[in-house]
Amino acid sequence: MRSVPVFWRRALMLGWDVLAWLIAFAGFVLVRYEFQLKEDQWLAAIAYAVAIISAHVVLGFLTQLYLGRSKVGSYAEATYLGGIVLSTSVVLGLVATVFAPRFPNAIAIFMPATALILMAAGRWAFRGWLGANRRRNGVVDHEDAKNVLVYGAGEAGAEVARLVNTAHEAPYRIVGFIDDDRSKRFLRVHGHRVLGTRSDLVHLAKEKDAHSVILAMGNAQPDFIKGVSQQCSEAGVKLIVIPPVRERIGGRVQLDQLREFDVVDLLGRRPIHTDLSEISGYLSGRVVLVTGAGGSIGAEIARQVNDLKPSKLFLLDRDESALHGLQLDLKGVGLLDSEETILCDIRDETALQKVFDQCRPDVVLHAAALKHLPMLERFPEEGWKTNVLGSLNVLRCARKSGVQRFVNVSTDKAADAISRLGQSKRLAERLTAWYAMQYNLDYVSVRFGNVLGSRGSVVHAFKAQIERGGPVTVTDPKVTRYFMTIPEACELVLQAGAIGKPGDVLVLDMGEPVRILDVAQRLIEVSGRHDIAIQYTGLREGEKLHEVLLGEVERGHASEHPLITQVAVPVLSPMDVLFDPDSPEDALELMRSQAAARLPQSPVTPVRSDLSADTGSHPVVR
Structure with missing residues (x-):
């Protein structure tokens, strides 16, 4: 049938519908009247038949029924066909009854119904023949299926x-x-x-x-x-x-x-419905700066923001190769000669302030951080410098430059933090809350768990171990973690930025926790290398058997989004971290103690009289 020209296929369908009218007319006159009509009745009946067939054809072309508007035999085509038959039969039936007293009225009732049944039967037969023909010709049941x-x-x-x-x-x-x-x-x-x-x-x-x-x-x-x-x-x-x-x-x-x-299917997450209009309201047409733009989360945030048409999108990272790859992805070029790519370390406040002075962003999405828990347990000073002081640098520069909306990307490890990573991110949440409350700014933090597919994630590690021939190392057979896909996490980060109130920590619903052992077993199964062994190494320093999204004393409150919960955290003044400790251990003890701080029993309004905390210089951690 596909070899027949389109014109002839449509002509065949039109011809069948005309034939259906003629068969319905002749069949009804035969069965009901046995062709025994008087001359004036014949004239009225034939005139009605010619008129209704002509009207059907005209309406069929006007509605594009015979021009390929709908697939043959589809619900849409049946709707249009039924509408044409009904409208023509009602109008012409009334006209014939009023202006042709000798017209056999029964024809106007039964002829359209019979014709419609014949038209539908023809289409049903065509669809059935087409399906059977496809099977006979091996279109469906071919040898490689x-x-x-x-x-x-x-x-x-x-x-x-x-x-x-x-x-x-x-x-x-x-x-x-x-x-x-x-x-x-x-x-x-x-x-x-x-x-x-x-x-x-x-x-x-x-x-x-x-x-x-x-x-x-x-x-x-x-x-x-x-x-x-x-x-x-x-x-x-x-x-x-x-x-x-x-x-x-x-x-x-x-x-x-x-x-x-795949491993993603173990998440069993509910579909995320992101209000793009709400997100675009604070990003479209605005100047947006993404820190840590070369990382997995920062890069995906940059992609999603880019789709929302900001007036300018600045990408900041200290990794030039990562910026090169992201620019290639977003723009199709990787020359790194445009103002949108910025090579800067958030630890360097002077250089960072120059960036803010030049870019003058309206919105800052802060994703720059050190995130590998074992490394920060070994080198905790680095976590202090980047995740605490670096975040404070970004907050200070943002406030001085008049940034009205700031989103700090945090982690579930900040809840009841016992690791250096969690403690440093907890302090960043508290500093963000201080700036929000002190200056009444829409500065918020967003907390979520592990991200599947991000660089250094457990999935990447397991795949590398499998390719090497094993063993796959799992800390404990009972250990569980919350997981999200990168797009999911970033969509909700942007959504949180739209609905968050000053000082909020917004916690993303991660679904049910997943056993790491299940992830390892599934990846081994998919690889087809069933000889790969799983080796248990024991929990490392600072690791939990089960992560939590809320601390013991934290109380979540519903937000405008069903998958985002609002949590309050105690504010932390920059003055409490801007000092020159006698040793790195002093700074780390501060990080540990301040991360364990809880909300006061009654709300405390920040005092704005001492603004020197926002103008001091940063310590050097020796």
């Missing part, structure tokens, strides 16, 4: 079956459905039968020689996905998952979006 079972006979499963049935050179051949709803035991989904429930998965996979199982559920929980994955491993088949709704084009499943079960 893999046998698959589809788990889930709901809307998503039906969409997968429809795509497989109609796709050219589909990679899959559906051999049956699985669904836990026993009322669907006799259901056929686009011609494919529901064969059993989850308990039958292993047996059916072997019986049907299935290569994979497609999990057609967009909201499956991580424990459920993990259980199905284990059954697939037992049956020796792959688990294929559909993307979450937010990743689908128009909310619909696409065959090329189906992918193997």
Whole structure:
């Protein structure tokens, strides 16, 4: 049919509809009147038939029904077709009844209905023939297609079956459905039968020689996905998952979006709905500065901000290679000769102030930090210099330059901090809160957990160990962590910047914690190298068995966004960190003690009389 020119295909459809009217007319006159009409009745009936067919054709072209507006046999086409038949029959039926007293009124009632049924039958036959023809010609069932079972006979499963049935050179051949709803035991989904429930998965996979199982559920929980994955491993088949709704084009499943079960699917996160209009309100048309722009989080924040059309976007980092890669990604060039890329270390307040004086940003997104917990346990002074004093430098410069909105990217390790990383980030949260309250500015912090795919993340480490042949090192079989994907985390960081109140720490909902052991086992399984061993090394200094998002004494409050919680932290004056300690140990003891500070029992309004704290010089940590 595809080899027939478009003109003739549309002409054929038009011809069939005209023929349907004629058959309906002749059939009704035969059955009802046995062609025994008087001459004036014949004239009225024929005139009505000619008029209604002519009106149908004209309306069909005016509504573009015969110009390819909708797919043949689709719901949209049926709606337009029904509307044309109904409108023409009602109008012309009334005209004939009023102006042709001898007109057989029964024709105006039964002829359109019969014609519409014939038109629909023709389209149904065409769709059926087309599907059968595709199967005969191997369009669906070609030799390279893999046998698959589809788990889930709901809307998503039906969409997968429809795509497989109609796709050219589909990679899959559906051999049956699985669904836990026993009322669907006799259901056929686009011609494919529901064969059993989850308990039958292993047996059916072997019986049907299935290569994979497609999990057609967009909201499956991580424990459920993990259980199905284990059954697939037992049956020796792959688990294929559909993307979450937010990743689908128009909310619909696409065959090329189906992918193997991955570590991300263990998160089981709810779809994130970000209010882009709310975000764009404080970023679009504004001058935005991103610190730490070369890092995984900073780079993704820069990409998302760039899409929101700021008037200028400045990218600051001390890693020139990272800036080069980000500029290539955003602009397609990596010359590093434009003002948007800034090479600067946030530890250098003088250089940083020059940057702020030149850029004059409206919004600062502060992602620059040292983040590797074991390294900061070994070199805690570095964490103090970058995460505490460096953040204070950025805050001071931002306030002096008139920045009205500031977002400090923090970590879940700042809650009940026991590590040097957590303690340093906790102090950065408290300093941010001080500036917000002291100067009534929209300065907030955003706290979230581990980010999948970021540089130095556990996933990267595990993959490197697997490529090397193992072993994969896990600190403890019970250790759990909160995880997010990079885009999710950055979307919520930007959203938090829009809804946060001065001094807030906004905690992102990370879903359920995930066992690190599960991540390691899944990555080994995906690699196909089942000989890789897992070695337990024990928790390192400063590590927790289970991270928390809120400290013991912290009380979260609902925000405007369902996945963001507001938390208050005690403010920390710069005066309390701007001193010259006698030794590095003194600075680190300060970091430890101040990180453990709690909110006072009653609110304390910051005193603005002593502004010298904001103008002092920084200590040198020896």
